[in-house]
Amino acid sequence: MITQDALIGYVRTALPDDVVSVTDRTGTMDHFSIRVVSDGFKGKGLLDRHRLIYQALNEPMKDGRIHAVEIKALTQDESR
Amino acid sequence: MSEQSGSIEETIKKETRENPILIYGKGTKEAPRCGFTKETIQFFEKYGYPYQVIDVLNDMPKREALSKITNWPTLPKVFIGGEFYGDTDILDEMEKKGEVKPLLDRIFQKK
Numbered sequence: 001m002i003t004q005d006a007l008i009g010y011v012r013t014a015l016p017d018d019v020v021s022v023t024d025r026t027g028t029m030d031h032f033s034i035r036v037v038s039d040g041f042k043g044k045g046l047l048d049r050h051r052l053i054y055q056a057l058n059e060p061m062k063d064g065r066i067h068a069v070e071i072k073a074l075t076q077d078e079s080r
Numbered sequence: 081m082s083e084q085s086g087s088i089e090e091t092i093k094k095e096t097r098e099n100p101i102l103i104y105g106k107g108t109k110e111a112p113r114c115g116f117t118k119e120t121i122q123f124f125e126k127y128g129y130p131y132q133v134i135d136v137l138n139d140m141p142k143r144e145a146l147s148k149i150t151n152w153p154t155l156p157k158v159f160i161g162g163e164f165y166g167d168t169d170i171l172d173e174m175e176k177k178g179e180v181k182p183l184l185d186r187i188f189q190k191k
Contacts, residue, residue, distance in 0.1 A: 046170045068154070
């Protein structure tokens with residue numbers, strides 16, 4: 001279990017300019033769907049974008065605070 | 081120890097080479113034990129091409145080897161034509177752009 005603010009904090013360490021929205025998929029605060037918009041994704045393929053986010057979330061995923069996360073990663077332009 | 085991990089990697093190489101669509105997941109095709117693994121199975125059901133599910137739920141050394149090879153921490157992990165394609169987060173986006181069917185057609189034509 002992790003708060004939305006803490007989760008967003010972890011993502012921001014990797015992508016400071018990002019806009020993150022978080023959805024709790026199961027009501028248990030450990031299965032999330034997150035949408036991250038950042039120009040840090042520019043020129044990166046989907047796999048690498050997701051790798052960036054997984055790296056940022058490494059700690060809460062390893063210790064079990066996050067059980068599962070569905071990711072959407074877009075640049076500013078793609079999000080419009 | 082290093083010899084053993086070498087053989088896990090060999091096994092993975094062989095499996096990804098021999099199965100044009102391969103899902104490393106939790107549980108089996110008939111009894112998936114994770115929502116995301118189930119979603120991935122449903123994803124490939126639509127296309128009608130044969131796909132294989134390998135259950136690695138309780139095989140921690142293999143899960144670690146897979147994560148290392150792909151630089152990807154979570155399950156399921158999908159390989160198409162021996163290449164890593166992530167999971168349905170990625171495949172759904174590719175599908176929206178119409179990229180999945182041509183990819184699968186190409187892979188299965190080659191066989």
